[in-house]
Amino acid sequence: MRAYRAKVVEPIHLPDRDEREANLESAGYNVFNLDSEDVFIDLLTDSGTGTMSDEQWAAMMRGDEAYAGSDSFKRLQDSVSDVMGFEKIVPAHQGRGAENVLYGVLISEGDYVPNNTHFDTTRAHIVNNGGTPVDCPIDVADDDPFKGNLDPDKVRDLAGDVGAENIPVLVVTVTNNSMAGQPVSVENIREARDVADEIDATFVIDACRFAENAYFVQQREDEFSDASVADIAREELSFADAIVMSGKKDALSNIGGFVGVRDDSLFEATKQRGILYEGFTTYGGLAGRDLEAMAVGLREAVTESYIESRVEQVAELGNLLQEADVPIFAPTGGHAVYVDAEEFLPEIPREQFPGQVLTCELYREGGVRGVELGEFAFPGEDRPQLVRLCLPRRSYFRDHLEHIAESFEKVAERRDELRGLTVVSEPEMEELRHFSAELEPV
Numbered sequence: 317m318r319a320y321r322a323k324v325v326e327p328i329h330l331p332d333r334d335e336r337e338a339n340l341e342s343a344g345y346n347v348f349n350l351d352s353e354d355v356f357i358d359l360l361t362d363s364g365t366g367t368m369s370d371e372q373w374a375a376m377m378r379g380d381e382a383y384a385g386s387d388s389f390k391r392l393q394d395s396v397s398d399v400m401g402f403e404k405i406v407p408a409h410q411g412r413g414a415e416n417v418l419y420g421v422l423i424s425e426g427d428y429v430p431n432n433t434h435f436d437t438t439r440a441h442i443v444n445n446g447g448t449p450v451d452c453p454i455d456v457a458d459d460d461p462f463k464g465n466l467d468p469d470k471v472r473d474l475a476g477d478v479g480a481e482n483i484p485v486l487v488v489t490v491t492n493n494s495m496a497g498q499p500v501s502v503e504n505i506r507e508a509r510d511v512a513d514e515i516d517a518t519f520v521i522d523a524c525r526f527a528e529n530a531y532f533v534q535q536r537e538d539e540f541s542d543a544s545v546a547d548i549a550r551e552e553l554s555f556a557d558a559i560v561m562s563g564k565k566d567a568l569s570n571i572g573g574f575v576g577v578r579d580d581s582l583f584e585a586t587k588q589r590g591i592l593y594e595g596f597t598t599y600g601g602l603a604g605r606d607l608e609a610m611a612v613g614l615r616e617a618v619t620e621s622y623i624e625s626r627v628e629q630v631a632e633l634g635n636l637l638q639e640a641d642v643p644i645f646a647p648t649g650g651h652a653v654y655v656d657a658e659e660f661l662p663e664i665p666r667e668q669f670p671g672q673v674l675t676c677e678l679y680r681e682g683g684v685r686g687v688e689l690g691e692f693a694f695p696g697e698d699r700p701q702l703v704r705l706c707l708p709r710r711s712y713f714r715d716h717l718e719h720i721a722e723s724f725e726k727v728a729e730r731r732d733e734l735r736g737l738t739v740v741s742e743p744e745m746e747e748l749r750h751f752s753a754e755l756e757p758v
């Protein structure tokens with residue numbers, strides 16, 4: 317049961333079928349090119365797209381827009397300290413800004429950086445600083461409650477291969493976005509801390525979805541079944557030397573991010589780099605009102621009634637899709653449902669982008685926008701062909717979820733007539749293809 321109600325609403329509009337078909341064609345069969353006013357239910361991302369609370373909006377009015385020494389910054393500091401246990405923070409305009417600040421300080425040419433699984437922007441910032449990102453996920457078993465975990469032995473093997481002195485940083489991402497939003501156990505975070513000590517690496521947690529992760533720990537890790545989500549959140553982050561945070565996720569805000577550190581000299585270095593790339597230390601590329609929104613959002617994110625309804629809504633969408641015979645990654649993670657497009661559309665070969673076909677058909681049938689994470693987004697990589705359906709926080713209701721499931725059913729009815737897609741124009745950087753390339757039916 318959702319322990320909140322709508323107080324401000326935004327009308328949404330389902331264009332008729334002809335319009336949707338015309339929109340798809342003019343978007344070059346790439347949903348990134350659609351206008352949001354033409355999207356009925358937008359599941360492209362959970363990043364910055366959620367609904368803020370009345371308390372957040374009220375706090376924004378208090379925003380202190382001073383260049384230096386802003387009160388809003390102090391309120392954010394207090395909130396991060398209370399909720400996440402980090403006293404020293406460097407604000408940034410969003411998560412990737414925070415990554416640039418922290419990884420630019422910690423990583424140099426020739427380094428290796430293990431992570432349970434790198435998110436795209438993390439990978440890019442490590443590469444940008446001359447490092448090599450290495451994914452070290454566990455080999456997932458079906459009944460594993462924490463499919464997002466890091467495999468500490470893979471980190472040890474990497475240290476054996478490349479030398480521990482070339483691994484300055486170990487990252488754990490909670491929840492593991494690139495592994496279907498699956499959680500990481502506190503036990504695993506403790507193991508990661510031990511490995512980081514063994515190889516003398518700085519242990520960083522990418523804390524974007526730390527509250528969602530803490531909820532899974534409460535539900536699934538025996539040691540924590542009686543603990544509050546707020547206590548678990550502090551506990552899971554207590555093992556890290558530093559955190560990188562996108563406020564657009566579990567700070568329930570539309571923009572913002574920060575780095576948190578414990579060590580004085582690392583704080584000094586990140587502050588300096590923060591000033592260079594983000595802005596002065598007490599605003600970090602944000603307005604004071606954005607700092608306020610994060611300060612309040614972080615506290616709300618770890619309240620039991622919010623976090624339970626958040627994660628359980630994702631599970632509810634997963635259940636509705638399973639009832640409609642849609643093959644999904646199960647159990648669902650914290651922020652999104654991932655659909656296996658190859659299983660759903662077995663006639664479409666991988667090189668004709670089954671995930672992108674399914675993404676376009678969902679829009680054609682229901683005005684629903686998801687995102688392909690397969691051959692179109694990651695050319696030439698041997699990975700499952702997935703479509704990610706992210707739920708923005710506190711934004712949609714049960715009948716929206718039912719509409720999504722019905723849209724899948726309509727796609728399934730036309731399964732045999734569907735054709736693959738081919739790319740007709742793409743940007744120079746292949747890694748950025750899915751943001752702007754155009755396609756057409758084969």
Ligand code: F0G
Binds near residue numbers: 522
């Ligand atoms: N780390 C993780 C695990 C993320 O999921 C993201 C963003 C970032 C860092 C970067 O944060 O967007 O504020 O710069 N993920 C979004 C997504 C974009 O759709 O999954 P950002």
